Amino acid sequence: MTSPVPAAKDTLTIRDNRTGREYEIPISEDTIKAADLAKIKPSDDGPGLATYDPGFVNTASCKSAVTFIDGDKGILEYRGYPIEQLAEKSNFLEVAYLLIHGELPSKDQYDSWVHQITYHTFVHENVKEFMHGFRYDAHPMGMLMASVSALSTFYPESGNIADPDNRQMQIVRMIAKMPTLGAWAFRHAQGKPYVYPDNDLGYTANFLSMLFKMSEKRFEADERLVRALDVLFILHADHEQNCSTNAVRSVGSSQVDPYSAIAGGIAALYGPLHGGANEAVLRMLRRIGSLDNIPAFIEGVKNGKERLMGFGHRVYKNYDPRAKIIKKACDDVFEVTGVNPLLKIAQELEKIALEDEYFVSRKLYPNVDFYSGLIYEAFQLPPEMFTVLFAIGRTPGWLAQWLELVQDKEQKIARPKQIYTGPRTLDFIPADQRWK
Numbered sequence: 001m002t003s004p005v006p007a008a009k010d011t012l013t014i015r016d017n018r019t020g021r022e023y024e025i026p027i028s029e030d031t032i033k034a035a036d037l038a039k040i041k042p043s044d045d046g047p048g049l050a051t052y053d054p055g056f057v058n059t060a061s062c063k064s065a066v067t068f069i070d071g072d073k074g075i076l077e078y079r080g081y082p083i084e085q086l087a088e089k090s091n092f093l094e095v096a097y098l099l100i101h102g103e104l105p106s107k108d109q110y111d112s113w114v115h116q117i118t119y120h121t122f123v124h125e126n127v128k129e130f131m132h133g134f135r136y137d138a139h140p141m142g143m144l145m146a147s148v149s150a151l152s153t154f155y156p157e158s159g160n161i162a163d164p165d166n167r168q169m170q171i172v173r174m175i176a177k178m179p180t181l182g183a184w185a186f187r188h189a190q191g192k193p194y195v196y197p198d199n200d201l202g203y204t205a206n207f208l209s210m211l212f213k214m215s216e217k218r219f220e221a222d223e224r225l226v227r228a229l230d231v232l233f234i235l236h237a238d239h240e241q242n243c244s245t246n247a248v249r250s251v252g253s254s255q256v257d258p259y260s261a262i263a264g265g266i267a268a269l270y271g272p273l274h275g276g277a278n279e280a281v282l283r284m285l286r287r288i289g290s291l292d293n294i295p296a297f298i299e300g301v302k303n304g305k306e307r308l309m310g311f312g313h314r315v316y317k318n319y320d321p322r323a324k325i326i327k328k329a330c331d332d333v334f335e336v337t338g339v340n341p342l343l344k345i346a347q348e349l350e351k352i353a354l355e356d357e358y359f360v361s362r363k364l365y366p367n368v369d370f371y372s373g374l375i376y377e378a379f380q381l382p383p384e385m386f387t388v389l390f391a392i393g394r395t396p397g398w399l400a401q402w403l404e405l406v407q408d409k410e411q412k413i414a415r416p417k418q419i420y421t422g423p424r425t426l427d428f429i430p431a432d433q434r435w436k
């Protein structure tokens, strides 16, 4: 006689073989609460069970309704809308509204949003003065990070994060001022005068004007370039709990003002494994230099001496949907600027890697940064500026996630556990006795 199949239950039964005790833990949304594991103890006064998860590879840190990703299927959606549709039919400020407010704007809401963002593009003159104080060769990401965090001192009321109107004010300010700060960081390194915002231009056209305007009355960029950059901003606008967003949430969980939290995100984005990857891709392509050097480079990658920058992703193990859209934007931009000679090296690297067992078996595909650097270079921007553009695009996403965090009753100050591996209870010998 076979025993009846027990009715399916949304629980997990764990048997602790140290004690023989069994525990039944609820499963909800394919997760268990880590706090439930803490009930599993070898003895009543012993430490509770915890998980060890460096890099949060399999740990959800929050519930979020901002961005959905299915890495295996290559799906990315902002507030439920597929990235492909947003990139084709929307614009960056509308996407920013969607991310922050959770819904697409009505005509009035859109007009008012664009008006507010445009109105706040200027920064206090003191900001200009302290930006002037940076060394002539300061990295623009360092300047952006410092300037954004300094904004908290210009708007001390931003610390009142419990007030919804105050929160909205800072959100508008940050989205509005980020291109101004980014462009000025660029002009600083060029030794060129800072260009004030031109509020008769759209968001992205105004950014290009602040980057490149010289003595002409008005800088009018080619519409195709404006659109391509707007699409790049859309593609970068959010990516759920990535390293920089996690930094924004972690810093923000202390209830600090949003400028300081976003500065934390900019710091995280600066690193070569995250936003700095497109800069690293360009440097890598330059170092490879010609098609003949590709086989030796690929061998170096397979031997662990090199890393193929712009390939691989923590979440996408099939393809990065943003990379597909960027390839198309590449064509549009090169139509205006002429083809970047490094494109040939990038295409050949991609072709080889997509057929090579090393990359195929590890599910390594081009990510958003593999081609974005080539586009930015076509705009005549130096690699140091690439991550600044990423930061401008990511700002609405960081802010949407921050807003969600500060309104989430389940959130607490971020404070992970550790497994302590160092010595214990040593006797301290004062320096004058140790150094005898």
Ligand code: CMC
Binding pocket: 239, 242, 272, 273, 274, 275, 277, 301, 306, 307, 308, 309, 310, 311, 312, 313, 314, 315, 362, 364, 367, 368, 369
């Ligand atoms: N080149 C060569 N080998 C790689 C690469 C790469 N780009 N990426 C991963 N691998 C190998 C890695 O060595 C490991 O091999 P093994 O199993 O033999 O040890 C395996 O693939 C798994 O890699 P991992 O480091 O465990 O994967 P991860 O999820 O921790 O890292 C990543 C993800 C994006 C940091 C990594 O793929 C990487 O360093 N890529 C290059 C940097 C890059 O392009 N970053 C931009 C990411 S997209 C923009 C963004 O969202 O910030």
